[in-house]
Amino acid sequence: MLDREEPQGTNPAYPSTGKRKGATTWRCVECHGWDYKGKDGLYGEGERYTGVKGIQAATRMPSEAISKLMRSGPHNYTSEMIRDEELDWLAAFIREGQHDTDLVIHPATDTAKGDAERGAAIFQTVCATCHGFDDRLLDWGEPGDLGSVGTEARQLPAEVLHKIRNAHPGAAMVNLRAFPLQDAVDVLTYAQTLPAE
Numbered sequence: 001m002l003d004r005e006e007p008q009g010t011n012p013a014y015p016s017t018g019k020r021k022g023a024t025t026w027r028c029v030e031c032h033g034w035d036y037k038g039k040d041g042l043y044g045e046g047e048r049y050t051g052v053k054g055i056q057a058a059t060r061m062p063s064e065a066i067s068k069l070m071r072s073g074p075h076n077y078t079s080e081m082i083r084d085e086e087l088d089w090l091a092a093f094i095r096e097g098q099h100d101t102d103l104v105i106h107p108a109t110d111t112a113k114g115d116a117e118r119g120a121a122i123f124q125t126v127c128a129t130c131h132g133f134d135d136r137l138l139d140w141g142e143p144g145d146l147g148s149v150g151t152e153a154r155q156l157p158a159e160v161l162h163k164i165r166n167a168h169p170g171a172a173m174v175n176l177r178a179f180p181l182q183d184a185v186d187v188l189t190y191a192q193t194l195p196a197e
């Protein structure tokens, strides 16, 4: 996200209830979840369970308090990891940038609740430039196994929705922040229909 070197080693604040190790344990998602709900959401069980709470109640926290929380325990992010001005962006995301995945992704079936036809128009004019009209141009899967917007949209729609709205760490990718949530949900809904291989 911030074009920084990866942190070395496992985050000392990463709970022993979690199963992950190394640089990834510094990522907000490993403790708070792609749905921002922490233990009350997607990561309430399974491989990425940590037992940490979500960040949704923090929409009511003042920006200064959020910045302070990032610099102190349990977070202890240094200014090399996250610069001071970047803390303001983070606070803006926490206060104004979150959505409730339950309202836009069906919790039982993982299907997005948008308009695939509208989503197709956005995908084909915005995303296809890089991902290809058939979503096969960028492939981050193992050989013989397509890893694409479509495959990911079906596996982990909450992650893809987050990335549509906020882009992808380390990648030169657009984000749809300037547009309403509905546009991102429509793209996600269309993405779930894209080729599986």
Ligand code: HEC
Pocket (backbone or CB within 6 Å): 011, 013, 014, 015, 025, 026, 027, 028, 029, 030, 031, 032, 052, 053, 054, 055, 056, 057, 058, 066, 069, 074, 075, 090, 094
């Ligand atoms: C290693 C686990 C871990 C990581 C990684 C992590 N957090 Fe946290 N976070 C916590 C814990 C534990 C708490 C609860 C602290 C408390 O209540 O004393 C917390 C609390 C918060 C809160 C306050 C929530 C509330 O309602 O009080 C916010 C906001 C937050 N974290 C944002 C972030 C952001 C943004 C990142 C990434 C830049 C991040 N966290 C990364 C463990 C983590």
Ligand code: HEC
Pocket (backbone or CB within 6 Å): 123, 126, 127, 128, 129, 130, 131, 138, 139, 140, 149, 152, 159, 160, 163, 164, 168, 171, 172, 173, 174, 176, 187, 191
């Ligand atoms: C300017 C080029 C560009 C555009 C436009 C673009 N992307 Fe991306 N996107 C990338 C690159 C590069 C990656 C990283 C691919 C990799 O990891 O190999 C990426 C990654 C992703 C991922 C994350 C994959 C993962 O590993 O989790 C998703 C989801 C995604 N893009 C969706 C979209 C959607 C939806 C749109 C349109 C709203 C879009 N992208 C537009 C370049 C772009």
